[in-house]
């Protein structure tokens with residue numbers, strides 16, 4: 001093609017548009033540049049950068065400082081978790097600048113990113129030859145504020161903005177309900193944001209396309225009941241299974257798409273675990289889509305606002321009391337939906353059911369305190385299965401980070417410090433956790449290879465954060481794992497035997513028959529040290545299949561609905577991997593619908 005003069009203007013326009021897009025996408029990743037005006041910055045202040053490891057790799061900050069004052073702070077680069085880490089990225093620079101201190105509080109629930117930002121600022125100071133100790137000053141506690149009373153009103157108040165609360169709110173708002181959604185933490189998402197594996201569903205279009213004939217509602221119901229030790233309420237489980245395919249279709253209408261279906265622990269040959277496009281972590285993916293919908297629908301989402309009490313009138317729930325930093329709200333509502341999640345961070349409450357859990361590690365976010373259960377009990381709600389607290393078998397003990405079940409769904413195995421497998425590694429979570437507790441040394445390793453890393457995007461963060469040991473041969477990996485004597489050769493034998501089992505499709509040693517599509521033969525090889533940790537509190541408020549809360553007298557409490565981990569009866573004695581997400585979408589939708597119907601009925605009757 002020959003160059004013509006007339007091409008110049010369109011070409012320049014194209015360059016401008018592309019530059020704008022590039023600049024925009026880069027600036028979108030930069031944190032705010034917080035601090036003093038240019039006129040206040042002295043000539044001897046220097047611009048410095050520093051880095052420190054965050055959740056998904058290094059967090060890089062830029063500061064402008066002198067030896068005794070920090071004038072500006074901004075986060076230059078980060079890949080932290082949307083929702084959690086991003087809250088710290090936008091908040092911490094301001095806190096550090098305002099207090100002129102590195103002792104400022106972390107953002108609640110985002111400690112890793114907060115600490116990374118503080119460490120990066122320390123490193124930036126050191127790189128300029130400044131002493132970071134100058135900024136290690138205690139921050140005075142804020143003076144207590146006299147809270148002012150305020151009154152709000154809406155059709156539906158939803159307490160807790162995790163997966164269940166967001167889903168219920170969106171469903172109700174889609175039908176014209178005016179919704180207030182309360183979240184006590186600085187950001188929405190709760191434990192749901194931490195869900196990595198996928199969402200279980202049966203009888204979906206995707207399963208039909210993939211020819212998964214066994215992924216039926218009947219099998220899913222039976223597997224969930226059996227793996228839950230037949231303790232769950234069969235009606236709730238059937239509802240979960242029957243509504244799961246519709247839930248997947250509904251998610252598609254709000255832009256959430258699943259592209260793969262994998263095995264989940266204990267379900268033998270049957271696959272239900274729907275995985276989001278691009279191998280993304282399911283919780284982060286769905287919370288982002290739901291949050292966007294909530295914004296588009298104009299839902300009044302109030303973070304840093306905790307509900308403390310359910311308001312009752314003549315036996316009917318009519319609102320809640322809630323508090324933020326400055327107000328005590330009386331929120332009058334036509335219906336109340338409790339979606340406050342479980343109590344996996346409330347060690348006092350868990351220890352009242354099982355004292356051995358008092359010092360256990362938890363995968364739960366700090367807001368999982370069981371508030372909704374306690375508030376519901378105070379107005380006469382019944383609870384079920386409160387003593388059923390799940391241990392997850394693959395938890396990093398230093399900080400409670402969960403190594404998702406999707407590692408094993410894609411072929412990872414678990415070995416002990418003797419270099420041997422000791423259980424069907426993809427049996428139910430309870431079975432694997434109990435087997436681990438009997439192994440020598442109190443810890444084990446989950447083993448995977450580069451092929452798995454290439455197919456599971458979320459695995460990379462374990463490598464970036466330094467949790468995964470790696471080596472180019474099985475022997476070398478065994479040595480990195482600290483295996484001694486014959487354990488090294490045992491490990492090599494274990495790996496070779498496992499690869500042969502994958503090839504033949506038969507695990508003669510331990511009878512595993514799922515997550516065996518790929519062997520573990522692609523170097524480099526990886527090992528993460530793990531042991532069991534508290535994961536899910538399966539008991540909670542008793543509900544029926546309409547997500548109506550049941551009182552201790554066996555009757556429905558009018559106007560009060562509940563969904564998600566705050567409820568009991570859906571998982572029985574052991575939750576199946578992928579069923580927490582199924583639970584929050586299915587019962588979140590039901591609670592949103594029931595609350596809407598209740599309000600519409602009351603309005604029609606009042607007219």
Ligand code: ADP
Nearest residue numbers: 160162163164184190191192307341367564565
């Ligand atoms: P689920 O999967 O059932 O949605 P999550 O743990 O994801 O459970 O979400 C529960 C949410 O409820 C969390 O974000 C948590 O911080 C919030 N929450 C808990 N207690 C309260 C409360 N008293 N007021 C407002 N929000 C609460």
